[in-house]
Amino acid sequence: MRRALAFLVLLASTGIEAAEISATLADGKLGARVDALSYPVTLPKELTSGLTNRLYVQVSVADANTTIAQKVVEIAIRYDLWDERFSVFSTMDGTITESRTLASLPEVSALLAALPLPRLFEVNALPAGADLTLRVEVLLNPIDREKMQMIRKWVAQNNTPEVGGRQGISVSNAIFNRILEQYANGSNVAAAWRASVASAPFRLDSLTHEKR
C-alpha cells in the first residue's frame, strides 16, 4: 500500500512517464538503458537549431534502504548546418566517454528513444544479493543554480522599465517559472523539461553480460 502511494506521488511529481529503465552489465560495470522517454515535442526543432543541446542524466543505484552510488552523464548533441550531421558526445563526471557522428535526425531520435547509459557503476562495489533499483533523472539543457541566481538578479534589477517598450518584468513565462519552482523545491540543477524514471527491483546475478 505504501509502495503504491509512493508510486502515485512519484507520478504526480514527475508527470506520467511511459518510460522504462533496463539494467545492463558490461565490462564488470552496471549501466542502464532508458526506453521511450517522452521528450518535448519541440526537441527535433531544437536538435536542428545549430546550437548544442545537452541532456543531463543523473543515475543512482539504490537498495531497499539507501542510495548506494550516483553518476552524472552528459550527452551533448550539435547539428552541423553545413555537413547536416550531428555530433554526439557523452561525458561521465566530466570525462568524455564516447563520441559519435550521426547522419540524420531519425538516427538521433533512435538513439534517444533507447538512451544508452553503459558502464556506470563497478559491480564489485554493489551488494550481490540485494534487490537494487536504478533511478534516472533526465534534464534537457539544464541551468545551474549559479546561472539562475544571475538571471534572477537581472530580473529583479530590470523590474524598472526603460524607454522603448520594456514594460517591467513579471515572470509570466511558464517555462521560466517551471525552472524557478524546481529550485524552490531544492534542486541543484533545473530545466524546462525534466523526467524521472525508476526501474523495477533487480538483482545483479539476474543480469547477463553484454558484448561490447
Place this chain on the structure above:
Amino acid sequence: MTIQKLTMRRLAVAALLSWLAPLAAAQTTQTTVEGPLVVQDVTCAGNLITSCEFIRDHLYLRAGDALDEEQIRNAQLRLSALRNFTSVNVHLEKGVARGAVVVVIEVEEASPIVREWLLGGSSRTDAQRGVFAGRIAHQNLFGKGKIVDLAAVAIVPVAGDALNEAYDVALRYVDPQLFDSSRYFGVAGVRWRKRRYEDIYGNFGSIDTGQFEVTVGRRIADFSYLSLGIAYRPDNDWVAGRWGSDGDFTISGPESFSHQSLTLAYGWNTEDDLYFPTQGSTFQINVGGDYQPNEPEGRSHLQFRKTWAASGAYWTFKVGGDPSPEYRSSLGESQAVSLSYARPVAPGDIIQRARWYIEPGFAVKGYTSSGTVFYEYGLKVGFRADTTAFGFVDLYLLATKDGGR
C-alpha cells in the same frame, strides 16, 4: 574601442577553446575538427509589436563576434523572463560563408491584455461578506508600454451582527516612462468609492465620494522609488465615529477631511514577480493621504512583503497586505500582519502556474467602548492561478476571531 577588441578576442579564444576541447579529447573518433562559428547577423522572427532592436538588446553578441552559446542561452532566459513573450527560441541559420551564422531569435508575443479576478468569502469581526474584484488592463498602449487599467471591488454583506459593505471602481492611466525617462513614472486616475461599516462596539463609518488623482514618481538606484500624489474630491460625503483608548467616542466628518490630499511614498521592490514572487521584498511607506482603496479593506500606510523558498514551499511575510509598488496595482485581502505558506501547483493546459496557500494573520482593528484594544486573528486559505482562459484568478476564504471575546 581597445576594450571592445580585447573582449572580442577573448570571446573568440574562449569559443575556440570550448569547441576544440571536447573534439581534441575525442580525436580518435570520426568527428572532424572545425573552426569556431562567427556571428554574421542577429535577426528576429515572430515579433509583431516588439521591435527587433529591443529583442536584440538582450543578446550580448553582435555581428563579427565569435558565437558564444552561453550568451545565447542567457539571452533566451532573459527574454523568457519578460512578460512580453510566451515563448522564446533561438536557432542558427547558415550565413554567406561556411562558419558564418545568422542568429535568429524567434519569439511568440504575449497578449498585452491582463485580466485579474478575485472571488473570496470572509467572516471578520462579526460580519460575513462576499468579496468580488476584477481588473482588466492593457499593458502596451500605443506599442510603447503605457498602461490603462480598470479595476472594481465589491464587498457585499451576507450576514452578521456587524456591517461591512464597499464598492470601488478605479480607472488609471500609467506612464512607466514619463517623458521618455527611464527614471520617472506617472499615474493619472479617477475613482469612486462607497463604503459603510459598523462593528459590534459601535465604531462606524461611511464614505461616498469620487476622486481624481495624479502621482509622479522617481526611481532611485536599482530598486527604490519616491512618489508624490495629489487627490482631489469635488464631492465629499464622509462621516466616521470611533472609540479611543481613553474611552471617548469621536465623530469626524467632511469638515475634518479636506477635498485635497497629498501623499508622499517611498518604497523599494526587489521581487521577481508581483503575483508569484519566488524571492525578494517590497516595502512602501506613505505619509499623508487618507485611504488607498485598492484592497477591499483599504490599504495600510505601511506595507512590507518578503518571500523566500524553503522546504519545497514559498514563505511570505506580509505587513499591510499585498503590495502595489510604483505604478503597479494588486488586488487582495489580507490581515495586517500575516505569514503565508504556499505550494506550487503543477501547470497544465489551463493553468500556466498556480499556488495554493495558507495564511494565518493578525490585525488591530481599533478600540472597544471600554477603551481596550480590539483585535482579530484568523486564517486565510486560498488558491491563486495564472490561467489561459481567465488570466489571474484568486479564490480564498478568510475567517477571523475577535481576540477580546
